Amino acid sequence: xxxxxxxxxxxxxxxxxxxxxxxxxxxxxxxxxxxxxxxxxxxxxxxxxxxxxxxxxxxxxxxxxxxxxxxxxxxxxxxxxxxxxxxxxxxxxxxxxxxxxxxxxxxxxxxxxxxxxxxxxxxxxxxxxxxxxxxxxxxxxxxxxxxxxxxxxxxxxxxxxxxxxxxxxxxxxxxxxxxxxxxxxxxxxxxxxxxxxxxxxxxxxxxxxxxxxxxxxxxxxxxxxxx
Numbered sequence: 001x002x003x004x005x006x007x008x009x010x011x012x013x014x015x016x017x018x019x020x021x022x023x024x025x026x027x028x029x030x031x032x033x034x035x036x037x038x039x040x041x042x043x044x045x046x047x048x049x050x051x052x053x054x055x056x057x058x059x060x061x062x063x064x065x066x067x068x069x070x071x072x073x074x075x076x077x078x079x080x081x082x083x084x085x086x087x088x089x090x091x092x093x094x095x096x097x098x099x100x101x102x103x104x105x106x107x108x109x110x111x112x113x114x115x116x117x118x119x120x121x122x123x124x125x126x127x128x129x130x131x132x133x134x135x136x137x138x139x140x141x142x143x144x145x146x147x148x149x150x151x152x153x154x155x156x157x158x159x160x161x162x163x164x165x166x167x168x169x170x171x172x173x174x175x176x177x178x179x180x181x182x183x184x185x186x187x188x189x190x191x192x193x194x195x196x197x198x199x200x201x202x203x204x205x206x207x208x209x210x211x212x213x214x215x216x217x218x219x220x221x222x223x224x225x226x227x
Contacts, residue, residue, distance in 0.1 A: 041208075044200035046216050050223075051193045059172060060225050061101045063109035064092050069116040079117070083206045088115050090209055091166060094217045099225030110172040112190070117204075120161040164203060166216070168194035194223065 066088060067080040091113065092102055103109040169190040196216050202208045217223065 041202070041211070044198070044203065044212060044215070046212070046219065047197040047199070048216060048220050049195050050220070051191070054170070054193045056193075056223055057226055059100065059110035059170075061103050061109045062095055062111040062113050062168075063103050063105075063107070063171070064088060064095075064113040064115070065105070069114055071116050071118045071120065073120050073122070083204060083209065084115075084117060086206060086209050087164065087213070090213045091115060094213060095223070098217075098223055101225075108171070110170075111193075112169040112171045114167045114169070116165040116167070118161060118163045118165055120159075122159045122161075162199075162204070164198040164212075166194075166196040166198075167192055194220070196220070 065078075066085065067078045068084040068088060070077045070079045095113070096102060100111070170193050171190070174190060198212050198216060203212055
């Protein structure tokens with residue numbers, strides 16, 4: 001499920017927007033930018049998904065740590081900064097308002113809830129198949145007037161990914177683990193029954209926490225302990 005302010009289009013809209021902006025660059029001097037009045041809230045995207053075969057009314061309790069899991073590329077840690085604690089408490093409040101009871105640390109629970117703050121940065125290399133080609137395309141180079149210049153056949157790029165993630169796993173029906181259990185067997189792993197991603201500008205601001213979590217749960221009406 002996707003939620004934005006309005007409807008969220010498929011991911012391909014990013015490419016379409018990029019093309020549209022490049023084609024319209026020449027008109028920017030005589031037209032008003034459509035993004036001038038957009039605030040951080042307009043960039044927020046909330047993606048939720050759940051197991052359609054699960055009846056959430058079977059769960060009555062949940063376990064949620066006071067800290068968040070921090071994911072940074074391939075490393076993981078825990079953190080309890082003020083905004084992160086605020087985020088966790090707000091998630092707990094939403095679940096409590098829907099009839100679930102939060103258990104104390106170490107006690108059994110039907111659902112395990114994990115809040116993750118993702119901060120990934122990737123650097124990659126991409127080959128440019130047109131490097132050194134345009135100069136000969138029209139029968140030779142154009143010296144200082146050659147409109148295309150590539151300093152290298154390879155180009156480097158960096159991708160930054162920052163978001164919140166909320167995951168819920170089924171602890172009530174957890175698999176039975178024995179010394180001979182294969183840890184790579186899907187049947188021996190905890191089952192994720194709900195997942196949400198929160199992306200966009202301003203999502204790590206304290207002032208935005210209440211709003212963005214309320215939006216996520218508003219599009220998850222099935223998360224109720226009773227029907």
